[in-house]
Structures are given as C-alpha cells and as structure tokens.
Amino acid sequence: MSRLDQRDVESMVVESHRLKMTPQRRAIVDYLQSATHHPTADEVLKAVNEKFPMTSRATVYNTLNWLKGAGMVREVYEGGHVRFDPNTSNHHHFICRRCGRVEDIEYELIGNCQFDLLPGNQKVDIYEIILRGVCAPCQTINKQ
Ligand SMILES: [Zn+2]
Numbered sequence: 318m319s320r321l322d323q324r325d326v327e328s329m330v331v332e333s334h335r336l337k338m339t340p341q342r343r344a345i346v347d348y349l350q351s352a353t354h355h356p357t358a359d360e361v362l363k364a365v366n367e368k369f370p371m372t373s374r375a376t377v378y379n380t381l382n383w384l385k386g387a388g389m390v391r392e393v394y395e396g397g398h399v400r401f402d403p404n405t406s407n408h409h410h411f412i413c414r415r416c417g418r419v420e421d422i423e424y425e426l427i428g429n430c431q432f433d434l435l436p437g438n439q440k441v442d443i444y445e446i447i448l449r450g451v452c453a454p455c456q457t458i459n460k461q
C-alpha cells in the first residue's frame with residue numbers, strides 16, 4: 318500500500334528546486350497523511366486554519382493540486398464534491414448514505430469483474446468500485 322508521506326514530500330521539494338516547504342504546506346501534508354475520511358479542500362482548509370489561522374484558500378488549493386500532480390494524493394469524486402485521498406494504491410470505496418463517510422476498501426476484496434464481456438471491447442487496466450450503504454457507526458446509532 319502506498320500512502321502520502323511527509324518525508325516523500327520533503328524530498329520531492331528538495332529535488333524540485335523551486336518549491337518551498339512552508340509551515341502551512343507541512344500542516345496540509347500532515348493533516349492529509351493521517352486523514353482516513355477523504356477530506357474535501359474546505360475540510361483541509363478548516364483543519365489547517367486551526368493551527369495557522371492565516372492560511373488562505375489559494376494555498377490549500379495550490380498545495381492539493383501540486384500533490385495531485387505529483388501523484389501523492391488522489392481525487393475521489395462524490396456527490397459533486399472532490400475529496401482527497403492520501404492512499405494512492407488501487408482501492409475501492411464505500412460511501413455511507415447517512416453520514417457521507419468515505420471508507421477505503423482493499424482492492425483484492427472485490428473479485429474480478431467480467432471485463433471480457435464489455436460490449437465496446439474496451440481494455441480495462443484498473444477499476445474503482447463505489448459501494449454504497451450504511452457504515453458501522455451509523456448502524457449503531459440506528460439501534461439505540
Ligand atoms: Zn455513516
């Protein structure tokens with residue numbers, strides 16, 4: 318499994334010779350690498366602002382775009398929102414229809430689909446499946 322890591326980002330910055338690792342950028346990477354809920358850019362902004370109240374939306378968006386361009390985070394599109402995913406390995410997602418929580422599902426857990434039956438003769442390299450339902454915490458709430 319490959320996951321966003323502050324050390325990789327630091328060495329990429331050193332190699333690029335043109336980017337600077339500011340405390341805000343570091344805080345963005347820190348937050349993302351430990352985030353398991355696939356935050357939106359606004360959630361990243363809110364979290365980083367708790368530490369660095371002057372962090373601008375532009376800084377957050379630029380940093381996210383830069384990490385995405387470097388293949389260090391992935392985007393997940395859901396319900397008109399773009400969410401950011403520090404897990405860059407192939408995997409699927411489970412989305413809770415009650416709380417909107419997005420969870421990672423291991424790639425291997427979902428069996429092979431019959432891609433040879435595709436009508437357009439497309440050649441599939443990887444696939445991402447979105448499973449929908451009710452997450453474990455929401456099921457508990459329901460039982461109370
Ligand atoms: Zn839920």
Ligand SMILES: [Zn+2]
Nearest residue numbers: 402404420421
């Ligand atoms: Zn994910």
